[in-house]
Amino acid sequence: MNDRDDFLRLFQGDVISHRHFTVLRKGGHPFLYLPGDPLMADATLRLYPAQRAFARSLVGLIRGFMRVGIPVSRRGVDFIIDESAGFPAFLKSLAPANKTVPDFGILANRFKDSGRPHVLLLFDADNRPAIVVKVGTSKEARELIRVEQGLFFPETPHFPCLPEAIGRYEGEDVTAIAYRYVEGANPKPAQHGEIEELLNSWVREDESTLLGDLSPWARLEFLLQDNPGLESILQTLQGCRIKPVLFHGDFAPWNVRVPSSEADSSWVVLDWEQGAHRGIPGWDWVHFVLQYNTLVRRLSPQATLSEIEALWESPAFKAYAQRTGIGPIIEELTFIFLFYFLLYNDPRENAVETREILRLFNAKYFPDIIPSVPPLRIHEILKPHFEKSIHYMNHG
Numbered sequence: 001m002n003d004r005d006d007f008l009r010l011f012q013g014d015v016i017s018h019r020h021f022t023v024l025r026k027g028g029h030p031f032l033y034l035p036g037d038p039l040m041a042d043a044t045l046r047l048y049p050a051q052r053a054f055a056r057s058l059v060g061l062i063r064g065f066m067r068v069g070i071p072v073s074r075r076g077v078d079f080i081i082d083e084s085a086g087f088p089a090f091l092k093s094l095a096p097a098n099k100t101v102p103d104f105g106i107l108a109n110r111f112k113d114s115g116r117p118h119v120l121l122l123f124d125a126d127n128r129p130a131i132v133v134k135v136g137t138s139k140e141a142r143e144l145i146r147v148e149q150g151l152f153f154p155e156t157p158h159f160p161c162l163p164e165a166i167g168r169y170e171g172e173d174v175t176a177i178a179y180r181y182v183e184g185a186n187p188k189p190a191q192h193g194e195i196e197e198l199l200n201s202w203v204r205e206d207e208s209t210l211l212g213d214l215s216p217w218a219r220l221e222f223l224l225q226d227n228p229g230l231e232s233i234l235q236t237l238q239g240c241r242i243k244p245v246l247f248h249g250d251f252a253p254w255n256v257r258v259p260s261s262e263a264d265s266s267w268v269v270l271d272w273e274q275g276a277h278r279g280i281p282g283w284d285w286v287h288f289v290l291q292y293n294t295l296v297r298r299l300s301p302q303a304t305l306s307e308i309e310a311l312w313e314s315p316a317f318k319a320y321a322q323r324t325g326i327g328p329i330i331e332e333l334t335f336i337f338l339f340y341f342l343l344y345n346d347p348r349e350n351a352v353e354t355r356e357i358l359r360l361f362n363a364k365y366f367p368d369i370i371p372s373v374p375p376l377r378i379h380e381i382l383k384p385h386f387e388k389s390i391h392y393m394n395h396g
Contacts, residue, residue: 006137006173007108007118017083017100023075024062033077033106035123038066043129044105044121049186049254087135087176090169094122094131094178103127115140115346117273121181129181131166135174142175144273149177151275159246160201161267182268184257191258192292196316198267199285202246203324204278212238215276216247216340223339229369230339233332242325247279248272250345252291274345281324283337285317290341290357294350301356305364308334308357331365339371 021033022041032048034041042063050056065072081088081101088101095102107119115138122131136142151157152165164180187194211217217238223230248255248269255271289311293304311317312330321327338358341347347354362371 003138003141007135017081019079019081019103021077021079021106022071022073023077024073025075030075030077031108033108034072035103035105037103037127038069039127040103040105040123040129041066043123044107047105047107047119047121086171087169087174090167090171090176091120091122091133094133094167095124097125102130115144117141117145129183131178132181133176133178135176137174145175145177147275148272149175151272151277152177157246157277161198161269163268163270179270182257182259182270184259184268186253187256187258187267192253192288193316194267195285195288196320198269199245200320200323202284203281203320204244204246207244207278208241208325209244209278210238211240211242211280214244214278214280216280219340219344220336223336223343227339227369227371229371230336233336233366233369237329237332237336240325240329242281243323244278245281245284245324247274247276248284249274249276249279249287251284251288253288253296280333280337282317282321282326282330282333283340285311285320286334286337287341290354291350294353294357301353301360304353305357305360335361335366 020036022036023030024032024034032045034044045059045063045066048059050059062072083089083092083101091101091104092098102122102124104123105121107121117134117136118141120133120135121129122133124130134145134148136145148165149168152162153168156162156165163182165177166180167178169176169178220234220237224234250271250273251269255269257268257270259266259268286308289307290304293299293307294301299307312321312334318327321330326333335358338354338361342351342354342358358371362369
């Protein structure tokens with residue numbers, strides 16, 4: 001039984017209701033289940049965080065086909081839903097005016113990877129997106145969602161730019177968390193200057209603590225098993241006193257929504273699977289620069305490293321670093337961040353590039369340390385060859 005089957009089984013039981021979906025596939029695996037209504041299908045498709053220009057163009061093309069009624073896939077599937085079962089009953093409880101489970105679409109672009117949650121988009125009676133439910137059925141995905149549950153329940157942290165969590169569910173085979181849907185778009189490059197205000201608003205101004213007392217530290221100490229050369233750096237960092245921050249852990253443009261309402265343009269930051277109440281300052285900012293420059297701008301590793309160094313020298317970051325106490329240790333913190341990112345953020349599209357950034361950073365700032373990182377996985381090894389093949393086919 002794989003994760004996809006486990007997920008679909010959540011809806012099975014007595015034949016109470018059924019829903020039909022058009023299925024879109026990526027790499028041979030289902031990743032979008034689109035409901036029949038065109039407006040609901042379009043909203044479900046917009047859940048897909050297309051980062052590259054080609055992917056964004058493809059999504060735009062599919063949306064255009066749907067608007068004029070051109071079928072986008074011949075594949076379909078029917079869900080038979082036992083509305084009295086635990087998880088469907090939870091979905092129904094999120095819309096108490098409904099007599100049945102609300103209509104929904106599904107983003108499941110990582111069914112092939114059981115370590116990631118699935119996302120359901122629930123619609124209201126007017127077919128408008130209303131609620132997002134993140135669902136985990138594998139051990140790894142359930143643990144990620146429990147991290148989010150721990151951040152938002154029993155009480156949401158008193159910081160701005162957080163989504164409204166409205167429910168959670170823990171069953172024998174599933175863990176879930178539900179949020180109020182945020183209508184909006186990812187921030188444009190011209191809006192990235194707002195990062196300064198947002199991350200400063202997450203500083204725990206009334207606290208001062210040692211880095212070694214923060215929740216990510218146990219993960220950092222794990223690095224020593226394969227990297228004993230890092231011991232001196234970690235010892236230096238461990239005793240540094242800083243101001244902790246609310247830590248997102250996957251802070252990137254596609255995890256941010258700028259609401260479409262003219263009355264409210266404040267950012268809302270989504271997907272807190274890697275989050276922590278008391279985290280390391282600066283890491284979210286560096287993470288944003290790394291992800292945006294390697295995945296969206298498609299800069300080279302050397303150029304991305306230059307962008308990280310330019311961040312250090314910016315007045316906004318210098319003020320933040322002074323406020324949080326990380327100014328004297330920013331090189332060490334960034335070096336350790338690159339290890340942390342490779343080990344725990346499971347990069348796929350830019351793993352090779354990040355390894356090269358780590359190598360360049362290592363050679364420039366800590367040449368006496370010979371690092372060891374996890375071996376490349378098969379999809380990371382094949383990716384550059386695949387891209388070269390595509391280039392050859394297109395350009396000869």
